[in-house]
Amino acid sequence: MADIFSATVIVATLSSGIRLAVPLLLASLGEAFGQRSGVLNLGVDGIMLLGAFGGYFTTLKTQSPWLGLAVGLGIGLVLGLLSSVISVSLLAEQGISGIGVYLFGLGMSDLLFQKLVGTPLPAASFQKAPIPLLSEIPVVGDLFFNHSIPIYLAFLAIPVSTVIINRTRFGMNIRAVGENPEAADSQGISVTRVRYAAVTIGGVLAGAAGAVLAIGLGIFQQNLTNAQGFIAIALVYFGAWRPLGVMAGSLVYGMVSAVVLLLKTRGIIPLGASDLAAMIPAVITVLALVVAARRFRAPTALTKPFIRGG
Amino acid sequence: MTQLLEMRGIVKRFPGVLANDRVDFDLRAGEVHTLLGENGAGKSTLMKILYGLYQPDEGQLLIEGEPTRITSPTDAISHGIGMVHQHFMLVPSLTVTENVAMGTLSKRGRMNLRQVSDRIRELSESHGLAVDPDAYIWQLSVGERQRVEIIKALYRDVKLLVLDEPTAVLTPGEVDHLFKILRGMAEAGRGLVFISHKLHEVLALSDRITVLRHGRVMGEVEAQDATREMLASMMVGRPVRLAPDKPPTETGRARLTVRNLNVMGDRGLPALVDLSLTVREGEILGIAGVSGNGQRELAETIAGLRKPESGAIAVDDDDVTGRKPSAVRAAGLAYVPEERQRDGAIGAFSVSENMILVNHRHPPMSRRGFLRNGEIRQRSRQLVDEFSVATPGLDVPASNLSGGNLQKLILARELSGSPSVLLASQPTRGVDIGAAEYIHDRLIEQRGSGSVAILLISEDLDEILGLADRIAVIYEGRIVGEVNAEDADRQGIGLMMAGVSREDA
Numbered sequence: 069m070a071d072i073f074s075a076t077v078i079v080a081t082l083s084s085g086i087r088l089a090v091p092l093l094l095a096s097l098g099e100a101f102g103q104r105s106g107v108l109n110l111g112v113d114g115i116m117l118l119g120a121f122g123g124y125f126t127t128l129k130t131q132s133p134w135l136g137l138a139v140g141l142g143i144g145l146v147l148g149l150l151s152s153v154i155s156v157s158l159l160a161e162q163g164i165s166g167i168g169v170y171l172f173g174l175g176m177s178d179l180l181f182q183k184l185v186g187t188p189l190p191a192a193s194f195q196k197a198p199i200p201l202l203s204e205i206p207v208v209g210d211l212f213f214n215h216s217i218p219i220y221l222a223f224l225a226i227p228v229s230t231v232i233i234n235r236t237r238f239g240m241n242i243r244a245v246g247e248n249p250e251a252a253d254s255q256g257i258s259v260t261r262v263r264y265a266a267v268t269i270g271g272v273l274a275g276a277a278g279a280v281l282a283i284g285l286g287i288f289q290q291n292l293t294n295a296q297g298f299i300a301i302a303l304v305y306f307g308a309w310r311p312l313g314v315m316a317g318s319l320v321y322g323m324v325s326a327v328v329l330l331l332k333t334r335g336i337i338p339l340g341a342s343d344l345a346a347m348i349p350a351v352i353t354v355l356a357l358v359v360a361a362r363r364f365r366a367p368t369a370l371t372k373p374f375i376r377g378g
Numbered sequence: 379m380t381q382l383l384e385m386r387g388i389v390k391r392f393p394g395v396l397a398n399d400r401v402d403f404d405l406r407a408g409e410v411h412t413l414l415g416e417n418g419a420g421k422s423t424l425m426k427i428l429y430g431l432y433q434p435d436e437g438q439l440l441i442e443g444e445p446t447r448i449t450s451p452t453d454a455i456s457h458g459i460g461m462v463h464q465h466f467m468l469v470p471s472l473t474v475t476e477n478v479a480m481g482t483l484s485k486r487g488r489m490n491l492r493q494v495s496d497r498i499r500e501l502s503e504s505h506g507l508a509v510d511p512d513a514y515i516w517q518l519s520v521g522e523r524q525r526v527e528i529i530k531a532l533y534r535d536v537k538l539l540v541l542d543e544p545t546a547v548l549t550p551g552e553v554d555h556l557f558k559i560l561r562g563m564a565e566a567g568r569g570l571v572f573i574s575h576k577l578h579e580v581l582a583l584s585d586r587i588t589v590l591r592h593g594r595v596m597g598e599v600e601a602q603d604a605t606r607e608m609l610a611s612m613m614v615g616r617p618v619r620l621a622p623d624k625p626p627t628e629t630g631r632a633r634l635t636v637r638n639l640n641v642m643g644d645r646g647l648p649a650l651v652d653l654s655l656t657v658r659e660g661e662i663l664g665i666a667g668v669s670g671n672g673q674r675e676l677a678e679t680i681a682g683l684r685k686p687e688s689g690a691i692a693v694d695d696d697d698v699t700g701r702k703p704s705a706v707r708a709a710g711l712a713y714v715p716e717e718r719q720r721d722g723a724i725g726a727f728s729v730s731e732n733m734i735l736v737n738h739r740h741p742p743m744s745r746r747g748f749l750r751n752g753e754i755r756q757r758s759r760q761l762v763d764e765f766s767v768a769t770p771g772l773d774v775p776a777s778n779l780s781g782g783n784l785q786k787l788i789l790a791r792e793l794s795g796s797p798s799v800l801l802a803s804q805p806t807r808g809v810d811i812g813a814a815e816y817i818h819d820r821l822i823e824q825r826g827s828g829s830v831a832i833l834l835i836s837e838d839l840d841e842i843l844g845l846a847d848r849i850a851v852i853y854e855g856r857i858v859g860e861v862n863a864e865d866a867d868r869q870g871i872g873l874m875m876a877g878v879s880r881e882d883a
Contacts, residue, residue: 244469244480251467254429255481255530256452368470378429 072305079210080325086217089322091116091281096300097229098144098273098313103304104116104233105121105266106246106369107155110166112195114173115271115296116278121177125184126190126290133283134259136331137218140279141272146371147173147267148271152264159373170297178290182308185288193286193320194218225273229311242266246367249374259374274300306357320356324349380407382538383428388437390423390593397423398434398592405538405569410560412580415590416613416810417781422464423574424590425540428571428595428812429461430447430454439875452578455481460536462527470516474498474509474526478533493535503549505559507713520670528559538790539563540571545579549668550872551837557583575613577606577620578840579606581787614811621844622818629847630659633710634799635830636681638644639689641675649675650855654690654841657799657831663819664863665835667729668875673835674716674857677803680833681713682706691696705735712797716804718781722788725777729769730758732776733791757794766816770827782813789820800824803835812842821845853877858882 085328095112110216118340119140147169194216203213214300233239241262244252274297281296282288299321307313328348331337337345380401383405390398398420405411413421426432428439430448439446441457445750448454454461468477482494493513502509515523524544531539541560545553560583563569574580580587584601589612594748610618633656643649650672655689657663667673678684680691681705690699696709707713715721723732734743734754742753758772765784769779776784785805794801802821806814822845824830836842842849843866850860851874 104586128436219699239482240472240476248467250465251469251477252480254451254461254463254467256450256455257481328848365471 071191075207077330081208082323083112083211083214084133084329085319085326086211087219087284087322088325089279089318090284091191091298092296092303093315093318094222094273094277095297096303096318096344097225097311098270098277099300099304100270100307100309100311100314101229101233101242101273102263102267102270103370104246104309104367105242105263105265106249106367106372106374107152107263108154108162108166108371109169109267109270110163110298110301111151111169111173111183112166112270112274114170115144115151115274115294115297115330116176116281116293116297117173117177117291118147119143119241119275119278120282121180121278121288122275123193124282125180127193128189130186131192134196136283137276137279140275142275143273144272145268145279146271147181148268150266151271155267155373156263157258159375162371162373173189175291175338176313177288179312181288181290186288188287190286193283194215201224217285218276222280223315224310226311226315233311238262243367245293245374246369249369249372253374253376263363263374294346295350300351302366303357304367309367310364317353317357321353324332325354328372332370333352379818381405382407382441384440384443385424385428385437386440387441388424388427388439389428389435389470390420390432391435396593398427398437400437401593401595403588403589405571407474407537408564409585410459410564410570410572410583411542412584412587413590413667414574414577414580414587414609414613415646415809416575416818417494418592418810419613420508420593421590423540423593424479425461425542425843427570427768428540429459432486432825438643447524455534457533458537458865459540460531460534460538461540462524462531462542463544466523466527468515468523468526471514473512473514473810474518474529477526478511478530482534493697498529498735499530499531504557505529505532505562507532512854521549521552524548525557526810536568538569538571540573542573543575544572545574545576548799549876551876561592576840577609577675579795580609581606591615606883610811616812618815620840621874622815624677624822624845627660627826627828627847629661629840630828632656633694634801634833635690635692636690637690639676639679639691640687641684641689642687643672643675648739650679650686652850653855653857655833655850655857657833659798659831660825661847662825662832662834664842665833665850665852666839666842666849667852668873671852673803673837673852675855677713677716677801677835678854680801681715682705707795707866710798712795712800714785714792714800714805716807718785718788719777723776723784724725728773729776729787730754731771732787733758733761736791736795761790761794762787767818780810780813781873782809784811784815785817786813789817793820793824797830800830800832801835802832804837805834806836806841807838818845839875843868843871851875 088375095116099109099112122143123136123140126139151169154160154163196214197217199213203209241257243264245259252258282292303314303317307317328345332342332345388398388401393637401424427434430453430500431451456707458538465797471690475491475498477499478656479491479494498511506564508527509522509525560570572583581601581604582740587601587604588598590598591613636655639650665673677685679686682701686867690697693709693711698706698709719725755772757767762769765786768783805817821832823858825832848860849863849866851871
């Protein structure tokens with residue numbers, strides 16, 4: 069009991085917290101792009117599940133986690149485009165259409181898994197890639213610089229996204245069509261094209277999130293994401309549509325998950341309560357963000373389809 | 379002068395409506411050509427066709443003599459056409475510079491916002507359009523936002539600029555300033571299309587005026603040959619009286635008293651500050667002011683829809699402060715709300731159901747909880763006739779009525795209870811001239827009855843000047859001055875609307 073407060077255990081727990089945060093971070097970062105452009109995509113979890121299955125299955129068959137990740141990205145791209153068609157071109161009610169995408173992903177990923185794999189087999193995972201020198205630093209090195217490459221890339225995506233959203237023409241167009249699509253249209257910006265791009269980025273990142281989750285665990289099962297895609301949507305709101313806010317929320321979630329996992333493996337949480345314990349990370353994340361969130365305004369045109377002259 | 383634009387025989391149909399019926403319109407460089415007409419006359423449709431937002435069903439469009447098809451705003455922009463929309467096309471969370479740069483930056487490469495903001499500074503200096511390029515749009519006043527819209531057009535160096543009802547949100551002083559800038563732009567060789575229904579503004583700014591009615595051109599006149607009455611008659615299709623005759627009346631006792639009212643707005647900031655006023659029977663007190671200075675909160679508080687922080691409201695001798703809307707009504711208040719579709723009627727209900735909305739609980743409209751259809755229909759029929767509400771029947775949904783007819787319905791219902799106070803908020807906004815004339819006559823008639831005190835809240839200064847016996851000007855939630863109608867002048871009230879108090883004015 070006392071040894072859970074030892075330095076090694078604490079470092080290991082925090083480090084696993086960072087790993088656990090990554091799928092959520094990718095998914096909610098992607099969702100932030102879509103929402104900034106005015107499109108709420110409730111299908112994230114479905115895209116994650118299909119990305120997870122695709123990533124797992126490819127890795128299982130080819131032994132290459134990188135190929136698995138690529139397939140996850142590809143699935144995300146296709147489903148992102150599909151979501152764009154539904155929300156942007158077909159002007160669907162966004163509060164509902166995404167649920168369809170979710171249910172499709174949930175059912176399809178399980179069906180494919182049952183048909184193609186059946187019994188869970190462990191697949192290869194990403195190699196750790198300690199960063200030379202930095203990973204030698206005591207404590208900090210193990211915590212931050214001893215992960216696999218996708219994890220570094222995910223955290224790198226945060227500052228990159230901040231720059232894209234705030235400092236590029238593309239980012240400005242995303243913000244403009246999310247706030248006032250009529251204005252953007254009247255200035256000659258294609259609302260449709262910008263929203264397609266933003267929603268598809270969201271799909272790609274959700275696919276990547278699923279793949280990273282499944283390949284990281286080396287396993288797939290029905291409803292592997294456990295509704296993380298929905299937590300991701302909540303994180304976007306509480307993270308005030310900013311990459312940094314989204315990252316903070318994901319880290320809280322990852323850390324709490326890691327602690328719960330630790331308590332479970334140590335038997336401190338009895339097995340019978342493990343289902344109950346599974347919701348702790350989500351609950352604490354949402355509570356933390358509710359407390360921390362300053363009142364930022366949602367993009368004005370969020371969930372509103374755009375019709376010219378309407 | 380060069381012919382910038384020619385639109386020939388433009389036809390645009392919407393389901394059930396002929397929005398533009400063989401409309402001809404042209405614009406020369408260096409002139410201001412006004413499109414004048416009532417709501418729904420087809421002005422905006424025509425301009426949306428010009429800007430590529432709609433495609434015409436028939437007709438031809440020539441830009442500098444060249445037949446042209448404009449299929450999108452991008453197309454319009456590339457032909458040197460700019461548009462200042464009635465609802466500003468700005469992104470509140472972006473800066474002035476970013477809004478101006480939006481869509482103008484080259485497809486590749488980074489954004490060079492420094493260059494854009496330098497150019498904005500130049501333009502704002504040379505045209506007298508004071509705007510800070512680094513400010514966020516949400517920080518700006520309405521007048522400033524409009525300047526940003528104009529700078530957007532200047533930045534793109536448009537040859538032809540369309541302004542859709544640009545003065546709706548401005549104080550009279552701001553309007554004068556805007557007109558100076560627009561005249562300057564015309565003198566510099568640009569062509570301007572001005573869309574409006576405010577007659578004195580049209581006469582002040584235009585070179586030529588084209589009047590539209592029901593999608594058709596009623597005529598084109600030189601502004602110097604036109605008068606307000608003539609233009610109004612062309613818009614309506616019959617002779618129109620612009621100012622109602624207002625016989626002198628005897629004012630009696632105070633029927634509505636408001637004392638030191640303090641009210642919070644929706645954002646938790648004070649919306650009304652120590653506001654006091656009294657309205658006597660037989661008079662109309664007009665509240666003038668620019669939109670958003672507390673008018674809505676004042677009306678809602680009096681009607682019992684918003685709780686005051688402190689202060690007192692009395693209808694006759696009943697203290698109704700903080701009481702429910704039904705209690706305020708029972709005390710004798712009739713209320714014609716600003717948002718008639720939202721607050722004044724239930725669109726999905728029939729005309730007759732709407733007629734009895736406020737008194738359906740009482741006999742003879744209902745008995746033991748059951749509505750009495752016979753009585754209701756009879757009463758509705760009578761009111762529809764009396765107030766000449768044009769409706770295909772008593773059972774059609776109220777949402778089918780035009781703005782003017784819906785407003786007549788609401789007025790009929792409100793006056794049918796013989797109120798002691800009538801609170802009318804923006805009673806003719808967005809209403810056609812004919813219905814506005816009718817509503818004005820009714821208000822004057824109520825005033826003449828000698829038993830009703832009328833509080834008229836309006837952002838239309840002409841309406842206030844034409845109807846009110848006394849005029850109080852509201853600015854940032856305070857009454858900054860009050861004048862008798864006979865001493866009122868447009869300029870003095872305009873200054874007060876901008877916050878200059880009576881003593882300074």
